[in-house]
Amino acid sequence: MKAAILRAFNQPLQWQEVDSPVADPDEVLVQVMACGIDGTDLKLLAGFGYTPDLPFIMGHEVAGVVAEVGERVTNFNPGDRVIAYNFTTCGECLPCLTYREQICVNMGGVLGAKDRHGGYAEYVAIPARQLVRISEPVAWPDIAVCCDAGMTAFHAVDRSGLQMGENVLVIGVGGVGSMVVQLAKTAGARVLAVDISDEKTDWARRMGADEALNPRQVDIPTSVRELTAGLGADCVLDIVGHTETMASGINSLRHGGRLVIVGYTPDRYPVEGKYLAQNELEIIGTRAGRKQDLINIARLMASGKMKSIVTQTFPMEEANEALAVLRSGNIVGRIVLLTPAGRRALP
Numbered sequence: 215m216k217a218a219i220l221r222a223f224n225q226p227l228q229w230q231e232v233d234s235p236v237a238d239p240d241e242v243l244v245q246v247m248a249c250g251i252d253g254t255d256l257k258l259l260a261g262f263g264y265t266p267d268l269p270f271i272m273g274h275e276v277a278g279v280v281a282e283v284g285e286r287v288t289n290f291n292p293g294d295r296v297i298a299y300n301f302t303t304c305g306e307c308l309p310c311l312t313y314r315e316q317i318c319v320n321m322g323g324v325l326g327a328k329d330r331h332g333g334y335a336e337y338v339a340i341p342a343r344q345l346v347r348i349s350e351p352v353a354w355p356d357i358a359v360c361c362d363a364g365m366t367a368f369h370a371v372d373r374s375g376l377q378m379g380e381n382v383l384v385i386g387v388g389g390v391g392s393m394v395v396q397l398a399k400t401a402g403a404r405v406l407a408v409d410i411s412d413e414k415t416d417w418a419r420r421m422g423a424d425e426a427l428n429p430r431q432v433d434i435p436t437s438v439r440e441l442t443a444g445l446g447a448d449c450v451l452d453i454v455g456h457t458e459t460m461a462s463g464i465n466s467l468r469h470g471g472r473l474v475i476v477g478y479t480p481d482r483y484p485v486e487g488k489y490l491a492q493n494e495l496e497i498i499g500t501r502a503g504r505k506q507d508l509i510n511i512a513r514l515m516a517s518g519k520m521k522s523i524v525t526q527t528f529p530m531e532e533a534n535e536a537l538a539v540l541r542s543g544n545i546v547g548r549i550v551l552l553t554p555a556g557r558r559a560l561p
């Protein structure tokens with residue numbers, strides 16, 4: 215098979231012929247059709263965050279077709295359409311036993327990020343228990359981005375405890391934010407979105423935001439209060455994680471409001487204990503999602519209730535060009551790579 219190989223950090227990937235992986239007894243060999251790319255890949259490429267042993271194959275938003283199954287696999291067959299849950303979890307620790315496997319304390323590999331080669335390749339071997347079958351016809355790029363952007367958004371909205379009729383502020387309308395806006399709207403919230411260019415605030419409105427604010431033009435907490443009869447937002451989802459966005463988030467909350475930290479950077483934001491206590495504010499962390507969150511967002515995507523967030527596709531052979539566009543920041547929505555087989559499968 216061919217794959218885009220990471221041989222050295224900060225160097226271009228190399229599209230080369232390599233041995234196809236072989237499925238272990240509990241694994242499935244998946245023929246990749248589409249694989250999303252995002253900021254995690256840029257960090258990997260730069261040697262930050264996860265630092266896999268090289269050479270490595272990135273790609274953690276994998277959608278494809280089952281090519282072969284290992285000898286102990288009974289619940290998948292060649293030809294099944296599948297997407298991948300990225301985490302290899304232990305199944306035995308307290309988080310795993312309490313339906314929070316994305317915070318497993320014995321986390322094993324992460325597909326396309328750590329210890330397990332990912333989907334920048336024509337084939338990838340994946341443990342069967344991490345696969346989700348897709349029964350309905352969905353465009354490959356749209357179902358691929360469910361694996362990270364969609365699942366993360368679904369879990370974040372679930373963690374937020376969103377109620378119908380609430381005013382929800384979504385800070386950062388990239389891939390995850392585009393999904394959060396749509397999910398919050400679908401769940402019956404009034405959605406106020408924040409991003410830093412007119413192009414991105416226009417995009418947020420296209421995704422269903424009721425209001426879209428640009429912090430380079432307005433003061434966010436002031437605008438949020440104006441738009442909520444002086445109360446503030448019931449809930450803020452910060453998908454950026456800069457000092458400025460956390461400040462905007464905290465200061466935009468109503469008394470009793472909830473700040474959900476979805477995105478993060480090394481930044482921090484100091485907040486007085488008294489302010490949190492006296493206003494009964496809640497700060498909630500959320501990480502990626504459970505396998506069930508992936509199943510749920512995939513169902514929603516297949517139902518036709520979600521708008522596509524994929525704005526560009528690239529042949530997988532041109533992964534470096536796609537990553538350069540992503541790095542430039544001049545995009546709205548998501549970029550997805552298509553293998554030669556994935557391109558043949560396009561409608």
Ligand SMILES: [Zn+2]
Pocket residue numbers: 303304305306307308309310315317318319320321
């Ligand atoms: Zn565990």
